Amino acid sequence: MNSAAVEEAVPVNGAIPREQSFEYVLEVDHVRKEFPGVLALDDVMLKVRPGSVHALMGENGAGKSTLMKVIAGIYQPDSGEIRLRGETITLETPLKAQESGIAMIHQELLLMNQMTVAENIWIRREPTNSFGFIDHSEMHRMTEELFERLNIQLDPEAEISTLSVANRQMVEIAKAVSFNSDVLIMDEPTSAITETEVAHLFDIIRSLRKQGIGIVYITHKMNELFEIADEFSVFRDGKYIGTHASSDVTRDDIIQMMVGRSVDQMFPKEEVELGDVLLSVKNLTLEGVFHDVSFDVRAGEILGFAGLVGSGRSNVAEAIFGVTPADSGTVWINGEEVHIKNPNDAIMQGMAFLTEDRKETGCFLSLDIQENIQSAVLHENFVNSGGFVDQAKLNEESEELCRKLRVKTPNMEESIENLSGGNQQKVLIGRWLLTHPRILILDEPTRGIDVGAKSEIHTLVTQLAHKGVAVIMISSELPEVLGMSDRVLVMHEGHVTGILDRSEADQVSVMNLAAQ
Amino acid sequence: MTTLNDTIKTAKDSQGAKKTKRIPPEVSILLVLVGISIMFEILGWMFIGQSFLMNMSRLQIIVLQVSVIGIIAIGVTMVIITGGIDLSSGSVVAMSAMIAATFAQSSNWPKVLSPALTDLPFFVPILVGLAVGAMAGFVNGWLITKTKIPPFIATLGMMVSARGVARWYTDGSPVSGFTKEFAMLGNALDRWMPVVIFIVVAIIFHIVMRYTRFGKFTYAIGANPQAARVSGINIDRHLIKVYTIAGLLVGLAAMVAIARIKTAQAGMGLMYELDAIAAAVIGGVSLSGGRGRIAGTVIGALILGVMLSGFTFLRIDAYYQDIIKGAIIVVAVVIDQQRQNKRKKTT
Numbered sequence: 093m094n095s096a097a098v099e100e101a102v103p104v105n106g107a108i109p110r111e112q113s114f115e116y117v118l119e120v121d122h123v124r125k126e127f128p129g130v131l132a133l134d135d136v137m138l139k140v141r142p143g144s145v146h147a148l149m150g151e152n153g154a155g156k157s158t159l160m161k162v163i164a165g166i167y168q169p170d171s172g173e174i175r176l177r178g179e180t181i182t183l184e185t186p187l188k189a190q191e192s193g194i195a196m197i198h199q200e201l202l203l204m205n206q207m208t209v210a211e212n213i214w215i216r217r218e219p220t221n222s223f224g225f226i227d228h229s230e231m232h233r234m235t236e237e238l239f240e241r242l243n244i245q246l247d248p249e250a251e252i253s254t255l256s257v258a259n260r261q262m263v264e265i266a267k268a269v270s271f272n273s274d275v276l277i278m279d280e281p282t283s284a285i286t287e288t289e290v291a292h293l294f295d296i297i298r299s300l301r302k303q304g305i306g307i308v309y310i311t312h313k314m315n316e317l318f319e320i321a322d323e324f325s326v327f328r329d330g331k332y333i334g335t336h337a338s339s340d341v342t343r344d345d346i347i348q349m350m351v352g353r354s355v356d357q358m359f360p361k362e363e364v365e366l367g368d369v370l371l372s373v374k375n376l377t378l379e380g381v382f383h384d385v386s387f388d389v390r391a392g393e394i395l396g397f398a399g400l401v402g403s404g405r406s407n408v409a410e411a412i413f414g415v416t417p418a419d420s421g422t423v424w425i426n427g428e429e430v431h432i433k434n435p436n437d438a439i440m441q442g443m444a445f446l447t448e449d450r451k452e453t454g455c456f457l458s459l460d461i462q463e464n465i466q467s468a469v470l471h472e473n474f475v476n477s478g479g480f481v482d483q484a485k486l487n488e489e490s491e492e493l494c495r496k497l498r499v500k501t502p503n504m505e506e507s508i509e510n511l512s513g514g515n516q517q518k519v520l521i522g523r524w525l526l527t528h529p530r531i532l533i534l535d536e537p538t539r540g541i542d543v544g545a546k547s548e549i550h551t552l553v554t555q556l557a558h559k560g561v562a563v564i565m566i567s568s569e570l571p572e573v574l575g576m577s578d579r580v581l582v583m584h585e586g587h588v589t590g591i592l593d594r595s596e597a598d599q600v601s602v603m604n605l606a607a608q
Numbered sequence: 609m610t611t612l613n614d615t616i617k618t619a620k621d622s623q624g625a626k627k628t629k630r631i632p633p634e635v636s637i638l639l640v641l642v643g644i645s646i647m648f649e650i651l652g653w654m655f656i657g658q659s660f661l662m663n664m665s666r667l668q669i670i671v672l673q674v675s676v677i678g679i680i681a682i683g684v685t686m687v688i689i690t691g692g693i694d695l696s697s698g699s700v701v702a703m704s705a706m707i708a709a710t711f712a713q714s715s716n717w718p719k720v721l722s723p724a725l726t727d728l729p730f731f732v733p734i735l736v737g738l739a740v741g742a743m744a745g746f747v748n749g750w751l752i753t754k755t756k757i758p759p760f761i762a763t764l765g766m767m768v769s770a771r772g773v774a775r776w777y778t779d780g781s782p783v784s785g786f787t788k789e790f791a792m793l794g795n796a797l798d799r800w801m802p803v804v805i806f807i808v809v810a811i812i813f814h815i816v817m818r819y820t821r822f823g824k825f826t827y828a829i830g831a832n833p834q835a836a837r838v839s840g841i842n843i844d845r846h847l848i849k850v851y852t853i854a855g856l857l858v859g860l861a862a863m864v865a866i867a868r869i870k871t872a873q874a875g876m877g878l879m880y881e882l883d884a885i886a887a888a889v890i891g892g893v894s895l896s897g898g899r900g901r902i903a904g905t906v907i908g909a910l911i912l913g914v915m916l917s918g919f920t921f922l923r924i925d926a927y928y929q930d931i932i933k934g935a936i937i938v939v940a941v942v943i944d945q946q947r948q949n950k951r952k953k954t955t
C-alpha cells in the first residue's frame with residue numbers, strides 16, 4: 093500500500109529521541125466508576141507503552157469507552173489512579189487532559205456539523221494574528237498541511253454536514269492527530285469506514301507509533317487486532333481480565349477471554365429456497381448521486397451491497413425507503429409499481445431500514461429503550477381482540493428481542509443515551525425486527541457490535557430470510573458481505589458495476605468492480 | 609495496490625466537486641429587503657400618489673426605530689446561535705430604563721423621584737442602565753447553566769419579574785425631566801446617534817462572531833454542545849458570558865431609547881423580545897442553533913422596520929399589520945427550513 097508515502101511525509105519527531113525515564117506513557121490503576129445501577133468499571137488497570145499500539149477488547153458494555161472517557165477527563169473516576177509519563181495526574185476536565193497530552197477519537201462522531209472542516213479541527217486552538225483575531229487563511233494552510241501529512245484529500249472549507257460519514261471520521265482522525273499528543277485514544281475508529289480507509293488509517297497509526305506515541309485502540313474486529321496491535325487488554329463486565337502480546341494468542345483465545353465462552357461459527361449462512369422477486373428496482377436515478385440503478389431481490393434472498401465510501405450505496409437505500417426520493421426510475425414490490433414518497437409509505441409497504449448513523453438518524457437519545465424499540469412498530473401487528481393495542485404483548489416481544497440480541501442494560505426503562513454504542517445499535521436492529529418487515533434494508537448492521545452479538549445478529553437475519561423476507565445488506569466489512577449474501581451488488585461512483593453470484597464473489601472480484 | 613489512491617481520488621471527486629462557492633444567505637435576504645421596498649414604492653405611487661423611499665424623514669424614522677430593536681437583536685442572535693432563546697429583552701429594557709432614568713433627573717424638575725441623586729454626570733445613568741441589563745443577562749445565564757432549566761423557562765421568568773421590577777420601582781409612575789447633558793445625547797449627531805450606535809455595535813459583533821475564539825465557541829456550542837465540551841470549551845462559563853452580553857446590549861438599547869424619547873415608562877419595550885427574535889429569524893439565524901450571522905440579523909431588523917413603516921404609509925389598519933407581520937415571520941422560517949432540507953439533499 094502507500095505506507096511509504098505517508099511515513100515520508102510525517103516528520104519523525106526530530107533527530108533527538110524523546111527522553112524517556114518511564115516504561116509506560118499511560119498507567120491506569122484500580123480505577124472504579126459506577127453509574128446508577130451499573131458498575132461500569134470495577135477496579136481496572138491498563139498500561140500503555142510509548143511507541144506501541146495497545147488494543148482494548150471486550151463485549152458491548154464491557155466498559156471500554158467509559159475508561160477512555162475517564163482518561164480523557166470527561167468522566168471522573170470514583171477511585172483509582174492515573175499516571176501519565178510516570179507521574180500521577182488528575183484530569184478534571186477534557187481541557188486538562190488535552191493540555192496534558194491526551195487526545196481522543198470518540199466512538200460516536202463528535203463534530204460541529206454546521207461548521208467547516210478547518211473550524212472543527214482547530215476549535216479552541218485557532219491561529220490568531222497579532223491583534224488576537226483569528227487568521228482564517230493561516231487556519232486553512234494549517235489544515236492543508238495536516239491533510240498533506242496524513243494524505244487526506246478533503247476541502248478544509250467544506251461544511252461537515254456535506255461530508256459522508258466516512259469522511260467525517262477522517263476529519264476526527266486528523267483532528268486527534270493534530271494535537272501531537274503523547275497518548276492517542278481511538279475508540280472504534282474503523283466502524284464507519286471501508287477497508288481502503290482502514291488501510292490508510294493504519295499507515296497513519298504506524299507512523300505515529302514510530303514517533304513514540306502510545307496508542308490505545310478499541311475495536312471489535314479481530315483481524316485489525318492482529319494487524320496493528322502490539323499488545324491488548326481484555327475487559328469483561330467492567331472487570332480487567334488480562335494483558336497479552338498479540339503475537340502470543342489466537343483469535344479463539346481472545347474470544348474466550350472476552351466472552352467467557354466460545355462463539356459459534358461466524359457467518360451462519362444457510363441455503364434458503366428463494367421465492368419470487370419481492371423488490372425490484374428499475375433505472376433509479378438521483379441526479380449527481382447515483383445513476384440507472386437496477387436490481388431484484390427475491391423473497392428469502394440476502395443481497396449484499398459492496399463498494400467504496402461515496403459510491404452511493406446508502407443513497408440508493410435512502411431513495412428506496414423514501415428518505416430522499418429518487419428523481420427518476422421505478423420501484424416494484426411483488427410485481428406492482430409503488431410510489432414511495434416518504435419513509436411512512438415505505439413502512440406501510442412492509443419495508444424496514446436500519447440507517448447508517450445511529451446517533452443522527454437512529455436513536456431518540458432522550459427516550460428509553462422501550463420507547464426506542466417500539467417507535468417504528470405498526471400497531472396492526474399488536475392489536476388484541478378488543479381492537480386496542482396490546483401493549484403487554486408488545487412489551488413482551490420487545491423484551492424478548494432485547495434478550496436475543498443480548499442488550500446489556502439494567503432494565504427496559506433505561507435511557508438509550510446511557511447504553512454503550514454497541515448496545516444502542518442492537519436496540520435499533522430490534523426496532524426494525526419488531527415491525528415484522530417483508531423487505532429489510534440494513535445499512536452497516538453490525539457496526540460497533542462485538543463478536544458474540546454479531547453472530548447472533550447474523551443468525552437472526554438468516555432466520556428472517558428463511559421466513560421469506562428479502563434482505564438488502566450494506567456493509568463496509570467485506571467478509572460480512574461475502575459471508576452472508578446470496579448475491580453481491582457492487583457500486584462505484586453512483587453506478588452499479590456488477591452483480592456477482594455467491595459462487596463468483598470473492599475479495600478480488602468485488603474489489604475489482606468497486607475500484608474499477 | 610492502486611486502491612488507496614483510487615479511494616482518495618473518489619473521495620476527492622465527490623467532495624471536491626461541490627466546492628462551488630455558495631451564495632451567502634445574506635444576499636437573498638438583502639434581495640427580500642429590496643423587493644419589499646420596491647413593492648411599497650409601487651403601491652405608494654398607485655394608492656397614495658407619493659414616493660415611499662424618496663422621503664428623508666421617513667427613512668430616518670425607519671432606521672431610528674430599527675436601531676433599538678436591532679441592538680437587542682444582535683445579542684439575541686448570539687443567544688440563538690448557542691441554541692438558546694431570550695424572552696426577557698423587552699422587560700429588561702423597561703427595568704434598565706426605569707432604574708437608569710432615576711439617575712438622569714435634573715434637580716429643577718418638579719417631580720423628582722430620587723432627590724438625593726439629581727444632576728449627576730451623564731455617564732452615571734448610562735453605566736447604571738448597562739449594569740442592570742448585564743445583571744439580568746447574567747442571572748439568565750446563571751440559571752440556565754447552573755440549574756439546567758431550559759433557556760425558554762429561565763428567560764420567561766426574567767421576562768415576568770423584570771417587568772414587575774420596572775413597575776414596582778416607581779410605583780408605576782413614569783420618569784422624566786432629564787439633565788440637559790443626558791437629553792443632549794438623544795439629539796446628538798443631528799439625531800442620528802442611535803443609528804451610529806447600532807452600526808458600531810453591529811460591526812463589533814460581526815467581527816467578534818467571525819474573527820474571535822469567542823465567536824467560534826458560540827457557534828460550536830450551538831452546533832454540538834457535546835463536541836464543544838470535549839474540545840475543551842467551558843460551556844457554562846461561555847453561555848453565562850453570552851447571556852450577559854445579550855443583557856448588556858438590552859441595557860444599551862434601553863439607554864438609546866430613553867435618551868431619544870426623554871422619558872422612561874414601566875410599559876416600555878413591550879414585545880421587543882419577539883421583534884428581536886423575528887429580526888434574527890428573518891435574517892436566517894437558525895433556531896436550532898449553530899447557524900446565523902450578524903449581517904443577516906441587521907437586514908432582518910431593517911425588513912421589519914420597512915414593513916412597519918410601509919404599512920403605516922399605506923394607512924393599513926394596525927390589526928392587519930400584525931396579521932401580515934406574523935405571516936411574514938412564518939414564511940421566513942419556512943424558507944429557512946427549505947434551504948436546510950436542500951442542503952441535506954445534496955449530501
Ligand SMILES: Nc1ncnc2c1ncn2[C@@H]1O[C@H](COP(=O)(O)OP(=O)(O)OP(=O)(O)O)[C@@H](O)[C@H]1O
Nearest residue numbers: 127132152153154155156157158510511512513514
Ligand atoms: N452515562 C452513563 N450512565 C449510565 N450508564 C452508563 C453510562 N455510560 C455507560 N454506561 C453503562 O456502562 C457500561 C459500560 O459502557 P461502555 O460504553 O463503557 O461500554 P463499551 O465497552 O464501550 O461497549 P461498546 O463496545 O458497545 O462500545 C454499559 O453497561 C453502559 O450501559
Ligand SMILES: [Mg+2]
Nearest residue numbers: 157199512513
Ligand atoms: Mg464503546
